[in-house]
Every structure is written in structure tokens, then in C-alpha cells.
Amino acid sequence: MFADELNEPQAAAVAHTSGPLLVFAGAGSGKTRVITYRIARLIAEEHVPPWRILAVTFTNKAAAEMRGRVQRLSGAEAARSLWVGTFHATCAKLLRVHGAAVGVRPNFVIYDSSDQKALLARVLKDLDLDDRRFPPRSVLAHIHSHKQEGRGPDEAAAHSYVDEIALRVFRSYEERLRASNALDFEDLILNVARALEGTPEGELIRQRFDFVLVDEFQDTNATQYRMVREISRNHRNLCVVGDDDQSVYRWRGADIRNIRGFRRDHPDATVVKLEQNYRSTQHIVAAALSIIARSSSREPKELWTQNDAGDPILVVTARDERDEASLVVESIVRARGRGTKLADIAVFYRINAQSRVLEDALRRASIDYEIVGGLRFYERAEIKDALAYLRVIDNPQSDVDMLRIINVPTRGIGATSVERLAAWASSRGLPLTEALARIGEIDQLGATAKKKIAAFAGLLGGLREAAKTLTPNELLVRVLSDTAYVEVLGEEDTAESDARIENLRELSSSLLDYEVEAQAAGEPPTLCGFLERVTLASDTDSLGEQGKVVLMTVHGAKGLEFDTVLLTGMEEDLFPYQTQQNKPQDSEQLEEERRLAYVAITRARRTLVMIHTQYRQIFGKTRWNCPSRFLDELPNYGVVRSTTTSIERSFGPGFDRDFEPDETSGLTGAKQVPPPRPVEGRFVDRDFFHDQPDESTLADMRRGSRVHHDRFGEGRVLRVVGAAEPTVVVEFPGWGEKKILARFLKLA
DNA sequence: GACAGAGGGTTTTTT
């Protein structure tokens, strides 16, 4: 089956039937094709019922794509009954049915990151901890890393006083989750893993599936791996697909050692390597390889391609971030001139803070663009408020939601009253809803406060009563009118309040969509069902459909491909990223940055432009930059280096003939400044530095350069530091380390 | 209870 559409290793992975299978899928090697064909073959040839196949992904988008492809191969019925979903959605579904075994009640709510943070803030306040000494952000990160490794507060060890406190916070956080009948994202997976390992119910979960597939296996964390290993324990029909070279989520718990773990747990596993790249030109594949080859401890494999050599990769030096943005604009105009669709062009950057200047330039040039990432729909305040009402109606015990809405819109229940109410409940171990019901018993509250709180309780009671007969969307409408939420917004009458009302309308229409879909699937639409979908949903589905250039971080680009990729900010300390402090770069971190660069390069099908600036404003300060080490590591062949002022030279004559040069563009400079002189190897155009001393610049000095200083004599550059002016740290024999402005140094 | 101003921190992101 499919023999003529697959190469040899692809066919082997598709044909493999029972037992463990490990597929290394290089960038652009047809990974999704292998997974979906494999599913289709299991259904068609092995007669496996589709609902006995579980395919797990990391994003909803990947899940949707997989289901869509299966539909084309195996038909709508098979696609519908197949278990395809993210780890979280799959586990949530299983827990609604099997959760009792591990003490999870079926109507639990899922707390997203802002709910988690709000919950943690309560805990910190309760324990009276200074949030400067215990920043919620990092405490939460700490808790998550325990849970990602599968540890609860009792399994986590404390090595210091601070650890001790952190554990107390952890324990209290867990207690409050439980008391709120809420699960955080990690809980979804952890609880399924626990059910599978230690309960009779686990056997029932296992018996649901005959085949299990995991996509992006290099991104799994310890708990996720535990879960898939346990769920396939009986038959071991576990197929994992991934690429260790594309592991870029270590910082959020992904553990590349799971690949080794898989081999240890399944020594008899079949291993398949997909190494033929169908996506990119030879030059692009070669560039990617020369970056990743320097990575240590990777699975040996060699990406190759039969595609054309293609055009050379361009590496361009821009003066600053605005010059860079102009170059991006010029490149887009040029690509479009060659017939590339806007949606097939992407601009990548390492951090979101880089996007603003690029956006400005695109807007000025009237190029339609779409930015991926940023504030999501379901994270907007008004949406969260509305959802909090729905969740409190569905699950009265959810204190985070209760606290969010108790005075929204303002109804005269001030912070002090809320505090007293919460203290009363917390001292008795009761949820807030209980405190509302027994408001008369709370002596700490004044008569006015009691009256207002009682009125709020009455409001909720009325809504809860209404919920019994209304559909989810009707309930939302009722909530918004009974609380006068929209009314209050309407009175504001600003552009912002209008937008908020518009967002609420959109929420309503997405509820309607849900109702229609649920009915089509033969299930009654429930509030709980909708809330789960919302919490586990992302809204990046419409990507690239709108004929616009896409701007995104390199992380956001993973899994995507474009004809033309413009990779900006290729500078030391930005890419590879290094935090502000002059901490020496940790090598694990550098490895991850390297893989990230590999991911970025392999997104491009035909055209790749990599840009670095000589200086840029970042976080409010001007920083002088060295070109990224990744630029140094590119092959000589197939790479053309140039500057924005000499761009005509590298693109060939007539490059800028067909568009209007921008005033701020470096390209204008090409006509005014004398022809630049190309420099062998590392490219520095001194003409950029009219207003800089014509001494050595940062670009000449890098780690290891030998330099001379009038007073200290000869020394060796240890590192380059971001500062208002080119600055380096030099070790002078006899003097030690000195931080010196580069203009006081000469290259020795 | 609303708002202004100070202060601190600053990667990457899904669910």
C-alpha cells in the first residue's frame, strides 16, 4: 500500500505493524505523511478499528491536520472515530470517564496559566510570603517542573530553607486546586499516568487502544512519556516520531532523554531514519547541516536532498534594526516580484520584542502582514470574565473564578470585604461559595458588605437556576445581561470598550458554533464541554490563509515551511540568545539555540536571507553586536555575504530598479556612498560608521581575538558585552580581566 | 474604589 508514494525508510515505517517503533524524522522528510499513511494502513490492511488507535500531538493544529489527512485517506467515518488529540485534550477526555480512580471528579475545570498564577498569588498571600523573595512566576515554574517530572509535593526533596518554603507553597497550591475541583495542565497528564500505573481502572484505559502514536516525541516531558509508555504497556504497539535536532523546548520541560528512555524501555524497537529532505534546496540543506553538525550528542544521521542546488543563501549586514527592517521590506518586494505569494514569505525573529520595528516598516510599505503570537483571544480580560461566570455556574467551588468576578462589574464589594470573606472561608477550609451561602455567620463583615455579597449570591443562584434550562449560549447572553456587563462597557463608550463588546459577541458566536458541532456529533452541548474546549484551544488555525506575510518567532515557526524565509537578528547574545547579565553561556542552552537555528533554516524551501545588525536598540538600550556564531559556521559555498549598502552587488545589477527606495533604507545609501569594499570572510563595511571612530569595531573583535592596549599591552578577548558602545572583556597577562571600550584597543 | 506614577523585569510557548 502506498508503495509508489514512499521512499524506502518511509515505507518501512508505514509497513511496521506490531511492537515498538522509533522514527527519526529529519526536517522536511515527510513525517506527517508517514504517520497518516501508517494509520490508514492499520485501518485498511490490519483491520484495526479507528477508535482503537490513539495519536497524540502537542498542538491542536497538528491534531487537526492529522485528522484531516486521515479523512482524505480513510474517509470521514474513520477520521471521526480515531483518537487524535493533544496530550492535554486526550487526558482530559480520559479523566472525565476514568478520573474517579485517582480522585478526580468528572466535572473538573481546567486552570490555564493565568488561573494558575491567580491561585498561586492566593497561596503566597495566605502563607504571608513576600512576593519579591518568592516571585509568583518562578515559584510556579518550579512547581511545574516538579509536576513535569512526575513529582508531587511529597516526592519533591527540599535541600534548603527556601526549598522548604517552596514545598509548602507547592503543597498548598495542590490543596487549593483539589478544593476548587480544578486541574492544571500538568495534572491532566499526571493523573492519567497515575491511574494507569496504580489502579485497576488503568487497565480499562489501556484496553481502549491497540495502537499508540506520538508525534514530536522530542518535545515530551517525563510525565508525558510515562503516560504513553504505560498506556501501551500490554501490547507495546507504540510508535514515536521525532527529531532530536529539532528539540527546542527543554525550557518548558521537554526531555530529549526520553528518546534514550524509549530505547532502554524497548530494546527490541525497530528504528527507522527518514533522512531524505523533500522541502529545501541543496544550499539550504547544506547550511542547516553545517550548523547542526557541530551539535554534540545527537543521534547520528545525515539529511540529504535530490532537489536543485537553488539560489545562494544571503547573509546581510545591516546597520541597525531599522535598516534591517528596510532590507526585509526590499526582500519581500523582490520575492513578490519573482511571483512568490505573500503568504509564502515569513519573517522570523528570536524574541517578540524584535517585531515592532519590522511591523512599522511593513505598515509603511503597505505590505499586508500577520503576526503570530501575542495576546490570545481567550486571554482577554472581558473573555476571561465571561468565562469565569460560566465556570462558577458550572463549578461553584472554583475560587479563582469566584474571586475574579465577585466585584466585576463593580458592585461595591471592595478588596477589604473580599479579603475578610476569603479569610473566613480559608480558616474553615471551605470554598468561597460556602461563605456566600453562610454570609450571615460572618461577623467580620459589616451590614452593607453582607447585603451586597448576599445580592451577588442571589445573582449567581438565579443564573445557576437558569443554566438548568438554557443552552450554553443562551446562558452567556443571560450572564451578560443580568450582570449588566455589556451595559457597563457600553457606558464607557471608548474605542476600547467597543472592541471588548465585539469580542464578547465573538465569544457568543463561538459558543453557537460549539452547540452546532456538538449536535452534529450527536452529543448534547454542555457548558462543561465548551469550557474544556476553550481552555485547551489555541487560535492559530487560520495561519497563512489570508495572503499576508507572516511574522513570528523561530519557536512559532517550528513545523511550518515557507518558500522564502527572512531570518533577522542573527547576532551574538540575541541568537544565540543570552540573558542580560554577563553570565557565561551554559552549554546545554547553547545547544538548544543551535537546534533552534537549525529549525529556522530548515523552514525555507527556496530562498533564505539571514540578517544581522551592527547595533540595535533592545530593552531601551543600544547594543553593539557581533555577528552570530551561526553565521560563521555556514559553508563558504552557496552563501553570499554582503551589506545593505552593497546589496546591488550581491543581488546583481538592477536589483533595486523596480521599487521606490525608502528614505531610511540602506539601499538609498548605495547610491550615495562610495562602493563598499568586500572583505574576505567576515564582512564589515566601515562606511557605516561615519560617526564612529575609524578604529577597530566590535565586528572585528570576537572571542579569542588578540588585541593591543596602550597601557595593558597585548591581551586576548574573553567576551564581547552589550553596551552603549562597542565593549569587550580582555584578559591581559599580568593585569587580569579588564572591561574596555573597543575604541581603546587595536587588533594585534 | 479609581487612577497616576514609581519601580522592576525583560526569551522562547502549548496546553
Added chain:
DNA sequence: ACCCTCTGTC
């Protein structure tokens, strides 16, 4: 540069 949080004032 910007955003979020905290604090103090009216």
C-alpha cells in the same frame, strides 16, 4: 521601550 504590579492619593 514597554508592560505589569504595587503603592499612595483623592
